[in-house]
Amino acid sequence: MAEMPEALRTKLTAALRQGLAGEAEAFARQILDAGVDPLDVVQEVLVPTLTKVGERFQHFEIYLPELMMAGNAGQRVTALVEEATLAAGKASTSLGTAVLGQVKGDIHDIGRNIVRTLLSAHGFEVVDLGRDVAASAFLEVAQKEKADIVGLSALMTTALPAQRRTISLFNEVGRRADYKIIVGGGAVNQEWADEIGADGYAPDAASAVELCKGLIGV
């Protein structure tokens, strides 16, 4: 895989920061066309730039419209990354089924989309429930799809109680042992995962794949 050209890295970073979706998409496409690993676009540009945007929002240096514009630009880049990752080839045998979603109260979805893409590319069947997902919906779909993995994403600290509630519901109905439940997203860490009784925590999409493989023993 090729190194990311510096000039394009700088241009993509600036376009994302300013929320210029069309430009961000065009620069990301040029980077991918240059043979750069799509995951490098995520880890070297998308995550650090959006983290910086989030910090500026937190410190009142920018406001919600700018945050939304940067989010839209990020989504456009993520769509390209998904396209490029899946075009590189999907594993032909299925490793298992993962049901993913953003827990109740959380509407972020860029990071989860990347997790979904990498899990699919590595051979998991993924059912993505989207954002703001009720605990009961995770349970219902996990049962219906005979899932191996249930993945709960949360980017906001205010969404953490919903992660706990979701795991509690699986316990209450006596179905907890049927699934490996993993947690991730910016608001989560290993300590929290242990506290709520998750089977695992992954800090990023690539480690989510390794975690899921490990949990189902492949």
Ligand code: B1M
């Ligand atoms: Co919001 N937002 N946002 N936001 N936003 C954060 C999360 C925040 C940290 C910004 C900040 O203040 N520093 C902050 C939360 C603070 C807190 O924790 N309490 C925040 C806030 C406050 C809000 C609103 C409340 C703002 C408002 O309305 N006043 C609102 C939330 C509404 C709601 O959810 N109910 C809001 C809205 C939005 C937008 C819609 C404008 C937009 C989202 C667009 C979209 O997703 N379609 C947005 C954005 C873009 C962000 C930041 C800037 C960037 C998030 C992102 O996409 N990162 C974010 C700042 C930050 O996260 N530091 C912020 C890039 C992405 C690739 O990384 O999602 O972390 P990430 O995913 C990684 C890993 O975490 C991991 O893999 C991914 C790839 O490696 N991962 C998993 C993710 N899920 C996983 C699941 C797994 C395993 C790994 O297993 C299941």
